[in-house]
Amino acid sequence: MSEKFELRVVTYMCPTHPVELYELILELLEESINCYTTLQYESRTPGPFPDRPDPFITDKVDLAFMTAGAYMNLRDCKNTAMELLPVTPVFAHQMNVENKPGYFSDIIIHSDKKGHNVNTLLDLRGCNFAYSDEVSLSGTKIVLKTLKEKGENASFFGSLLRSGSHLASAQMVLSKQAEWAAVDSTTLLYSKKFMQDGGRDITILETLGRLPPYPIVINAKLPEEIKSAIAKALLNLPHVGQWKKRFAQFGVIKFERNGDAVYDGPAAQMRAVPSEKLNIRYY
Template identity: 55%
Template sequence: MSLGKPKLRLVTYMCPGHPVELYELVLQYLEEQVGCESTLVYESRSAGPLPDRVDPFTADTVDIAFLSSSAYTKLLDTKNTFIELLPVTPVFSHPKNKLEEKGYYSDIIIHIDGSKHIQEFLDLRGTRWAYSNEDSLSSSIVILKKLKEQGENSSFFGDKLRSGSHLNSVQMVLTKQAEASAVDANTLAYNKKYLQDGGKDVIVLESIGPLPPYPIVANKRLSAALKTKIVQALLKVSQKPIWVNRLKKYGVVKFVANNNDAYQEEREIQDAVKEMSFGGTYY
């Protein structure tokens, strides 16, 4: 028996947009490299702690959380004294990320049948637009910012349909229930192969980014020694070919250093569009 091994409680709020198998793989890697025993909770209802209950850091029911940057900045705004950003983040492959830097992209997508008359963002005027939810940086907030920079607002689009998730938005474009959308590029990249005909009818019109990286947040009660081991193990994954190949399946190239300065951009974007919204119809 291994009663002496440290226990690690992980939660991911990044599914179903990201495959839960990615976070199961990270768990397995940490167990092997850190020498811990871990459990993983999958919370798909929100990109961060649910707003109508005590957050798991305060309640001390989680040690490590994978959540969206928007959810993380909200936690910071509450002055939560039990959270600490781990100084490490995954790097994902993307056609625009040639230097393999931290951060991710928002892909603006259309159906291939629309490409004859939609060749740039401004051609989207009057289209049926799908977005995951109002709080999504990659689906909503950066698009509102782009509209503002063009002297427009959400009335630029025709019908605005709240899909509920990035995956739903992709499906709505594929089935022509929506003419366009913006989604987390990593959601699109991983799930394309599962779409009809490999998703060949969903094409990327434009990519916005890099956006602030996905934060990995720790419970401050977790021992400093264990947090250091976790960070060091993740930073060294690129030196382990077997694990590099396993992570590559999910688009992860490596892990690199991260810090809170990376989230100032998100605050600036949110502040720029605080008076704007889509106010669409729930689909």
């Protein structure tokens, strides 16, 4: 592209992901498609605030990184000012041996619990559970779905502790404020090394999923040329050694094709699982 333009980007994925990852994505785009970028950081919500003017309809944002649940909410509202960029990051994980899009929910405990005959999810009956928020697919919904499939109900939990983020949930387990948590697998991937003693006292008991890929949402008003250039720059990541190495420090292996169909069917059913209404303590 001959003339530079400004690309306005927002991420709703922090602190689940480090903001440095999104700064790196912007750096890649600036170099690849000859643009300027600005980054907004919004950690209070997993996607656009539902009770505020939509940033796509008001033309305040060009590109947004958000949770799958938040994107599905926008689709439900028939928001025609936005569309899915057909690209998604692929993260490393011990369960992702085929390097496919999507992520997982890691059920974590403090390593001390292993000495108390805690070997499976069902061994956690009556234990205090930390979770990020009520609508998180990895922090709440998949846990409730899995417990229901195993014949369990609300009586399974000792207490529900709403932490506010996956990172905070992991810290609560590490400090023994909570006995277990379900956290986005990509949170542990990068953040564990910054925790006390490198997070060595955190044990992954089980892994649930795979969950639908992280959506990248783009302003529908952008020219098709720009949309295609952004997608091409991200998909080309594995072929450029210097960029591949820098993204690897965040656990990103590559970017892969993505489509709306993955947010239908099982993903939509999981999102529809009602959150348990228990006595919740906020931290």
